[in-house]
Amino acid sequence: MPRSRFAASLSTPKVEVAIDMGHPLLNVTVDGFLKIGTVAATRSAAEDVYHIVKKGSLSRHNVEQTLKKMCKEGAYWGTVAGVYVGMEYGMQRIRGTRxxxxxxxxxxxxxxxxxxxxxxxxxxxxxxxxxxxxxxxxxxxxxxxx
The missing domain is CATH 1.20.5 (Single alpha-helices involved in coiled-coils or other helix-helix interfaces)
Incomplete structure (x- = not known):
């Protein structure tokens, strides 16, 4: 009996942005803020686009609300991530091990x-x-x- 096999690989593009704040703690904190803040803002936008498409109408009010929500979610989750990676980095430095x-x-x-x-x-x-x-x-x- 003939068999077939499918082998594939899926890779995602890797985007690295380096912002040098002058200290490694600040670097990892800002990096965490930007990466997770961007993910949260994108998730918020996708959710709102879904609701707008489902409703079938787009207004200036919808766009303004979406932008406000994106900023709020991005800032909140970015801040939480920045605090976390900063704390983890600090623990690594204090304890001397990773x-x-x-x-x-x-x-x-x-x-x-x-x-x-x-x-x-x-x-x-x-x-x-x-x-x-x-x-x-x-x-x-x-x-x-x-």
Missing amino acids: DWKNAMIGGALTGALVSAASSNNKDKVVMDTITGGAIATAAEFLNYLI
Whole structure:
């Protein structure tokens, strides 16, 4: 019985933008802000385009709302990412080693900081601290697998 096989490879373009802020901590923080902020803004735009196409009408108000939402989402998620990569880099420098523990501590500190800035509920801050550490650690372990 004849068999056929399909082998292909999918690669994505890699875009690297280097912005030298004069210090490695600032460099990784700004890099994280720009990369994740761009992803968040793009996701927001795609979501709004979907809703506009589904509704079937486009207005100036829709465009203005989409741009505002893109800026807000990009700034928020970019800031969270910038804080996280800065914290992780700081942990790496303090501990003198690069491992999953830096991600865990950086994620936990970022979760605590972002939560404390937006909530006065101590239980929520603790839960967000645990969540931030867990997500960052899981992401780091996934990076080892790939």
